[in-house]
Amino acid sequence: MTTLTPEIPKRGMPVTIITGFLGSGKTTLLNQILKNKQNLKIAVLVNEFGDINIDSQLLVSIDQDMMELSNGCICCTINDGLVDAVYRVLEREDPIDYLVIETTGVADPLPIILTFLGTELRDLTNLDSILTLVDAETFDNQHFQSESALKQITYGDIILLNKVDLVTPEKLQALENYIYQVKVGAKILRTQYAQVPLPLILGTDLTPKQQYISIAEQDAHQKHHHKHDHHHSDHLDNDGFISISFQSDRPFDVHKFETFLTEAMPSGVFRAKGILWFNDSDLRHIFQLSGPRYNLHADDWYSQRKNQLVFIGRNLNNNEIDSQLQKCLV
Numbered sequence: 001m002t003t004l005t006p007e008i009p010k011r012g013m014p015v016t017i018i019t020g021f022l023g024s025g026k027t028t029l030l031n032q033i034l035k036n037k038q039n040l041k042i043a044v045l046v047n048e049f050g051d052i053n054i055d056s057q058l059l060v061s062i063d064q065d066m067m068e069l070s071n072g073c074i075c076c077t078i079n080d081g082l083v084d085a086v087y088r089v090l091e092r093e094d095p096i097d098y099l100v101i102e103t104t105g106v107a108d109p110l111p112i113i114l115t116f117l118g119t120e121l122r123d124l125t126n127l128d129s130i131l132t133l134v135d136a137e138t139f140d141n142q143h144f145q146s147e148s149a150l151k152q153i154t155y156g157d158i159i160l161l162n163k164v165d166l167v168t169p170e171k172l173q174a175l176e177n178y179i180y181q182v183k184v185g186a187k188i189l190r191t192q193y194a195q196v197p198l199p200l201i202l203g204t205d206l207t208p209k210q211q212y213i214s215i216a217e218q219d220a221h222q223k224h225h226h227k228h229d230h231h232h233s234d235h236l237d238n239d240g241f242i243s244i245s246f247q248s249d250r251p252f253d254v255h256k257f258e259t260f261l262t263e264a265m266p267s268g269v270f271r272a273k274g275i276l277w278f279n280d281s282d283l284r285h286i287f288q289l290s291g292p293r294y295n296l297h298a299d300d301w302y303s304q305r306k307n308q309l310v311f312i313g314r315n316l317n318n319n320e321i322d323s324q325l326q327k328c329l330v
């Protein structure tokens, strides 16, 4: 990772949007940016699909420049929340150099792009680039039967083909060929743990703004004539992903939890993450499940001990997951 900081243009607060499907490495990239930002004052906006914000607790630096938007997706249900949050960043007394937004894994980037280029935010901000993470291990030409996963590539100014450590060179080449088919002339960077020199991804001014401004103007014109707003994203219906959360002030029995993972995890779960408290440990355990893999790693508690878990997938039964987890509590 180079230590150079990018040249940031002066007009309007630059904004970079990080998108990519569930578990592709968005929070990992955000952490790389925060670790290597040097003197750049970066504000971070993290949007999570579930009603508990796990990601914000896993960021390297959590301070007043970080805002969470949980319990909905900024591309649809809580778009107003996005606008308000951006205004709060703009109104800060000590000016911010750069805003980075992490979207949910099921977000359609277009409504978010249009929020920046089709409102008065257009003059106050400078949409710099859309970065799209692609999980090289789990992504294929079925793109999880998710329209959003495909749109994330279509609207990505830079595609970070991540997790290259988990696949063969042949699979990587095949994926690149597929991405070039979906997006002619795509800019693809191969990454492991989203490591990339910051000047390659920040301050690049790659978003084709004029193109989106025309779409926004067309939308406004159609709205004026009472036509349907076709850029409202209905991805939740299309893609069928739902999120289930579990919280408890009691610890888990580690063996029971492991049995849950190996024997009772519903097959519809595509992504899970959590901060776990086990009765026989003084450490907090970060739990990550993404596609076929899961891992647990331990570090110190910074907050009151409790269990917090989020499961994202299709056809999930809240009661079933809840009762399985209740049984793991001590």
Ligand SMILES: Nc1nc2c(ncn2[C@@H]2O[C@H](COP(=O)(O)OP(=O)(O)OP(=O)(O)O)[C@@H](O)[C@H]2O)c(=O)[nH]1
Residues within 6 Å of the ligand: 020, 021, 022, 023, 024, 025, 026, 027, 028, 029, 055, 104, 105, 133, 162, 163, 164, 165, 166, 191, 192, 193, 194, 271, 273, 288, 289, 290, 295
């Ligand atoms: N082996 C490997 N694991 C990776 C790589 N990048 C990220 N991961 C792991 O993949 C899991 C998911 O990474 P995140 O950065 O949380 O993914 P995300 O896109 O933010 O996930 P959501 O916010 O839930 O959509 C974590 O366990 C990461 O440590 C990589 O390049 N190689």
